């Protein structure tokens with residue numbers, strides 16, 4: 001299963017929920033942010049390489 005959770009706050013993201021997906025600029029790992037973290041511009045942390053970005 002592709003278990004998606006927000007890289008900002010850790011909340012699990014349900015299918016169809018508003019979220020943003022993009023690739024880590026450092027390693028290319030998929031980063032997911034929930035709509036809440038998107039609005040608040042919460043920092044994210046890449047699980048793979050530890051990159052932290054806005």
Ligand SMILES: [Zn+2]
Nearest residue numbers: 006009034037
């Ligand atoms: Zn979040």
Ligand SMILES: [Zn+2]
Nearest residue numbers: 024027046049
């Ligand atoms: Zn990374």
